[in-house]
Amino acid sequence: MLSDRQQLILNAIVDNYIHTAEPVGSRTISKREDIGFSSATIRNEMSDLEELGYLEQPHTSAGRVPSTKGYRFYVDNLIQPHLLNEEDLVKLKQLFAEQIFHAEQVVEYTAQILTQLTNYTAIVLGPEIFEHKLRNVQIVPLNEAQAVAIVVTHTGRVENKLIDLPEGIGASEIEQLVNLLNHRLADVPLWQLRQRLYQEISGEMKRHTEQYEEMLQILDQSLIQEETERVCLRGATKILNQPEFRDVDKVKDILELLEQNDQLLHLLGGQANGLTVRIGQENQLDAIKQCSIITTSYSLGGKPVGMVGILGPTRMEYGRVITVLNHLTEGLSRMLTSQFEK
Amino acid sequence: MLSDRQQLILNAIVDNYIHTAEPVGSRTISKREDIGFSSATIRNEMSDLEELGYLEQPHTSAGRVPSTKGYRFYVDNLIQPHLLNEEDLVKLKQLFAEQIFHAEQVVEYTAQILTQLTNYTAIVLGPEIFEHKLRNVQIVPLNEAQAVAIVVTHTGRVENKLIDLPEGIGASEIEQLVNLLNHRLADVPLWQLRQRLYQEISGEMKRHTEQYEEMLQILDQSLIQEETERVCLRGATKILNQPEFRDVDKVKDILELLEQNDQLLHLLGGQANGLTVRIGQENQLDAIKQCSIITTSYSLGGKPVGMVGILGPTRMEYGRVITVLNHLTEGLSRMLTSQFEK
DNA sequence: GTTAGCACTCCTAGCCAGCGAGTGCTAAAT
DNA sequence: ATTTAGCACTCGCTGGCTAGGAGTGCTAAC
Known part of the structure; x- marks a missing residue:
């Protein structure tokens, strides 16, 4: 198990890397307000964290970057609750206020709002047939x-x-x-x-x-059952904004994957209910081993009936996305239930 | 008006550039079988063609590249009829053989086949409501x-x-x-x-x-009329295969444009019937000023009811795409008409 | 246990030379 | 009067070299 200080430092590194996309050096961390140690101390801890597999070094004289294991620990143990700003809350409220409910429309509208709020790619699976x-x-x-x-x-x-x-x-x-x-x-x-x-x-x-x-x-x-579920993708090109995907070869596979409707279901990955985070290497598909996917389900009267997912770089703002998704699925479930259970 | 030899050379240059994506030098042209002149002669002609606006030079010591005007002349006057190979013809026949016709499905299937056959992006507008x-x-x-x-x-x-x-x-x-x-x-x-x-x-x-x-x-x-027409996009990522679009910044605007369904209609550009080619700068939208679009319409009982379009780089294989589109719209019109006019 | 100091690594940017593809011009050949 | 061979020139590209800098790991002192 990691010591408190190791956790503090790991948290600082992941945090920093998520926002800068640059390998994080010891001095950068030691300058942070919440850290009271010199860069040398940080260096020692970083070295340990690397040995334990939580960090990686692109090359000897560079800073550290979180590994999949590092992100995993961050997501499981370190993430701090994120508060949504007023503006985002208003947008979500608008979605739930849509009284004129129509399955197809809500799926698309939800995907649109999700990609706007998160700035990542959104995948929404409509209520299951x-x-x-x-x-x-x-x-x-x-x-x-x-x-x-x-x-x-x-x-x-x-x-x-x-x-x-x-x-x-x-x-x-x-x-x-x-x-x-x-x-x-x-x-x-x-x-x-x-x-x-x-x-x-x-x-x-x-x-x-x-x-x-x-x-x-x-x-x-x-009465032949429709095979293709209603799945909706929005904001596929958001990935192009990420500095680590400036290379056409890196995004090509991802975008080609997203073009195939039947693959989107695989991305959402089955009827896991509750929130799931799949980070980098943890993903099955090769094309997105440099990405993370956060999925969750929404329900009608307690039973999960649909899913939403956010696809972004491994360097994703996990905290914010998880908060947005929780707000969203909660509201969506409430709305669906109140509309059809009466 | 261009002399015969100028046309021959312009044709050779466009042809060559379309297939190599590299600026074309005088020696390359003089080596072609259909050209019987030395590189020096070609150089003089090229210089003239540049002065007339048909060619451009990326920099002094590089070969020539066709300008929009050059492509325009090529498309209007020089294009040679292109024969489809057996394989492609079979694919098209399969499409027309689809007896189980359903508006929505045919639109998607058509777009799919078009992008496969041409290796460019396909946009298909369904029969108009x-x-x-x-x-x-x-x-x-x-x-x-x-x-x-x-x-x-x-x-x-x-x-x-x-x-x-x-x-x-x-x-x-x-x-x-x-x-x-x-x-x-x-x-x-x-x-x-x-x-x-x-x-x-x-x-x-x-x-x-x-x-x-x-x-x-x-x-x-x-009875409120549906505003959104049935428009279907396939093969958006094909553009990533083009060497001139290896740069993320160049493709980003294009892909973002293609993400917006309502913009796709603008791309097809109104109810022009018959085949239209819009080349590079001729396009209204800034995002695709480095692209060309070939559109054409298909009809039901003589009246145009839908459109198809192919989006590719200005360096597009115009001859081949035009042939494919002609075959397609002809077959599609025949199929539609025979199915619903009886 | 913590930290200052220092040597070391290795990426990056910048500079420069050499190469080569291609041009434009001139003068000779047809 | 065309066409072509020859040649000087341009200019982007590549590769090697260097200096700078960010960052590390180790050691020794606090």
């Missing part, structure tokens, strides 16, 4: 062969899908089918839909229509 | 205060919007309203909807319901 319950199904024929199937959830989310109509299906039969669906499947969670469809509807349908097979075919097409 | 006719309207109540309004067009596109319900509106009244709408407004182009609403429906509605004002309020909310 399998928590949604069916409100209403519509099937709108376009011509003889095609129709649009529309599924509305109790949260107001709308999914739609183009489907092929089997030959010889009339408008009245479709209408009948839709009525049956709405009658029987209302309030069924989306992920249970297909299962319930076969359980409850098929018997009834056999009685009502001769074209049982064709109908089932329509339904099967209509 | 005002060409779409109303097929069906639905209003699905979520709770006492809110509902989702859904508009389906004859092309199978689905727009949805969360609306607030006035107090005291019952489900039966909404149903009545929806029936009336579908009966009266089917096949009306979306952009005429509100106008026709007031013309045709209001009289009838006064008769049928006492809550005329409230109903109108619902409709007004439901």
Whole structure:
């Protein structure tokens, strides 16, 4: 375990490096107000900290830079609570005041605000589909062969899908089918839909229509669960502001990664609920081994339904970002819950 | 006007620069098979071409680089038809073979293929909403205060919007309203909807319901035209592969511009139909004065309904990109027309 | 245990010379 | 009158060299 003084010094170094992006020398630390030791003492401690793996030296005659292990200790033990300024709080309040809630819009708006507040890249994953319950199904024929199937959830989310109509299906039969669906499947969670469809509807349908097979075919097409979640990325170019990413080769891989929507989910990294920090080397993907990601989840009525994440350099302002994220997810959860649980 | 030999040389220089990204010297040109003159002769011609504004010299003892004027002449007069290789043609055919057509998907798929084929950034603007006719309207109540309004067009596109319900509106009244709408407004182009609403429906509605004002309020909310067009960007990071954009400062502005969805429309630059090339300085936006954009439109039944654009360095392979775009828009138009005009 | 002092390391900026690609001009060749 | 060979000149780029400075590690004194 690190001594109190070692912790004090490690904290000072990480702090300094986060704000300057320059290797930190012993004299810089000894000049700080909260440190009462000479540079020589600091040097000895720094040497020890390096040996323990908390610091690294770019080259012999340079200052020290925190290692992944150093950041990890900083995040786990040293971070001090950060107070948001008035301006930032106002922006967050505005977000939560958005009474006109619409899943897609809130996701984008949230990502926008997050990237503004933090100056890092924001990734927001919308409320997950399998928590949604069916409100209403519509099937709108376009011509003889095609129709649009529309599924509305109790949260107001709308999914739609183009489907092929089997030959010889009339408008009245479709209408009948839709009525049956709405009658029987209302309030069924989306992920249970297909299962319930076969359980409850098929018997009834056999009685009502001769074209049982064709109908089932329509339904099967209509209710295929959307694979792509609603994930939204904002502020990808923020990384270009960081001095350690002045090199095109270094950012190229990162930006290419962020271009792939399906990779964004991997970045958020599964349904961990609560706040998670992944620092530098701790990340799976090579492209972002020089970055840190802070993720957290927000919930509806106690159950986590979505995630938000902030991607920045390892030299990220962890304290501030964590505070912002906590404020945000708290507000978001409160808002979601009050809106849909009544 | 330029002499034949001047044109030959300008063509050779642009050609060479496009492929090497290095200033072109007189000896390089004189060595080309299609040129039968010594380097000295080339030097004299180059000097003339520079004086006329077609070439520029980064510094005294460097080769020449085409100016915007030079590229312009090249594009307008010198470009040679480019043949696509088998592989590329197959990819394009695959796109057109997509029978399962869905506006949103085709836009994304098209952008993806374009960026793959050209290795530049692709921007695709989906079929414009005002060409779409109303097929069906639905209003699905979520709770006492809110509902989702859904508009389906004859092309199978689905727009949805969360609306607030006035107090005291019952489900039966909404149903009545929806029936009336579908009966009266089917096949009306979306952009005429509100106008026709007031013309045709209001009289009838006064008769049928006492809550005329409230109903109108619902409709007004439901039919607000979506401001954001379906625009899709792919391959933004391709620019990072270009040697002239190895500098973070140079790409930062470009990437930040591409992050803003509303700016993408400006890039495509209005409803010019037919193929347009905007080269370097000719671009309005400062951020892309070092880039060129080639745009063109595709059509449904003769009327242009969408656009595609390719963004690359001024040193772009104009011939190849133009060929790809022509193939694409031709196929896309044919596909759209055959699908919806029957 | 702490700190002042000092030799040492190593990066960085600046300077300079040499190289080479390329030009422009002139004079000879066609 | 063109075209071309020849040559001097320009200028960016590379590599080697040096001086400066920030920072370290060690030792010895406090």
